[in-house]
Amino acid sequence: MKGKVYLIGAGPGAPDLITVRGAEILKRADIVFYDALVHPDTLAFAPRAIKVAVGKRCSRVSTDQRFINRNLVEAAHKYPTVVRLKGGDPMLFGRAQEEIAALKKAGIEYEIVPGVTAALGASAEVGVSLTRRGLSRSVVFVTPRVGEGEEEADWAKSVLAADTAVLYMAAGQAAQISAILLGQGMPAATPAVVVEKATLPESRQFHTTLSGMRDAGQWSLQGPALIFLGEVFREAAVADTAIEELLRTLKVVSAN
Ligand code: SAH
Numbered sequence: 001m002k003g004k005v006y007l008i009g010a011g012p013g014a015p016d017l018i019t020v021r022g023a024e025i026l027k028r029a030d031i032v033f034y035d036a037l038v039h040p041d042t043l044a045f046a047p048r049a050i051k052v053a054v055g056k057r058c059s060r061v062s063t064d065q066r067f068i069n070r071n072l073v074e075a076a077h078k079y080p081t082v083v084r085l086k087g088g089d090p091m092l093f094g095r096a097q098e099e100i101a102a103l104k105k106a107g108i109e110y111e112i113v114p115g116v117t118a119a120l121g122a123s124a125e126v127g128v129s130l131t132r133r134g135l136s137r138s139v140v141f142v143t144p145r146v147g148e149g150e151e152e153a154d155w156a157k158s159v160l161a162a163d164t165a166v167l168y169m170a171a172g173q174a175a176q177i178s179a180i181l182l183g184q185g186m187p188a189a190t191p192a193v194v195v196e197k198a199t200l201p202e203s204r205q206f207h208t209t210l211s212g213m214r215d216a217g218q219w220s221l222q223g224p225a226l227i228f229l230g231e232v233f234r235e236a237a238v239a240d241t242a243i244e245e246l247l248r249t250l251k252v253v254s255a256n
Contacts, residue, residue, distance in 0.1 A: 004081060052071070072099060119168075178211065178214050
């Protein structure tokens with residue numbers, strides 16, 4: 001038996017943001033290896049499948065990548081339809097390449113089904129176009145996170161080079177990131193928006209500036225979050241800051 005392995009993007013959070021193609025394949029899947037970021041309701045699209053959690057959330061219990069690769073290959077020898085289900089798009093910060101390489105090496109057929117990446121789910125929620133005409137001609141998807149054995153990447157340069165930046169796997173270190181970018185000469189007033197659990201009902205947004213990101217500790221983030229930076233967010237950020245200031249003034253008045 002040599003089955004086929006599908007690397008499917010589950011979308012950013014809301015279960016109905018998976019593609020029709022992804023959902024159709026899940027319907028006939030025999031076994032699904034899913035990430036920690038995949039919504040539990042998304043698994044309902046795969047009623048017949050054995051479900052295997054292979055969470056790769058940093059700083060939590062995670063499953064070794066080689067173990068996942070081996071599992072995919074072994075499953076393809078047992079089942080016709082094997083699914084590797086990943087949050088967002090499988091090819092963006094999703095370690096898909098390692099899995100593809102392992103499948104190729106084992107001579108196993110595979111197919112990639114794209115998904116809505118977190119940046120696009122979050123931009124829809126904030127209601128700001130990442131490429132707003134006249135303000136932004138470029139968007140960078142970047143992460144400051146460096147994997148084990150990888151070289152320290154010059155991620156800050158890519159942020160400075162693009163009109164709009166989306167930082168993945170970064171919100172937990174927002175204060176340090178702010179300091180690094182300020183140190184590289186990025187303007188302190190650059191609008192910043194942090195979006196947590198985008199596309200889910202409990203989603204939260206924090207509108208601030210690059211220098212304001214040093215207060216990130218107060219947000220006590222609980223779920224996956226990303227950072228947007230760029231002029232396209234100015235209006236949204238300014239409106240929010242104005243409300244915050246008004247609330248602060250009211251508090252001062254009432255305290256007196
Ligand atoms: N392949 C995924 C990204 C995986 S890396 C994709 O295309 O979206 C994990 C990072 O994605 C998190 O640290 C966070 O920065 C971001 N992320 C994933 N889901 C998110 C969500 N619902 N809201 C905000 N950020 C999210």
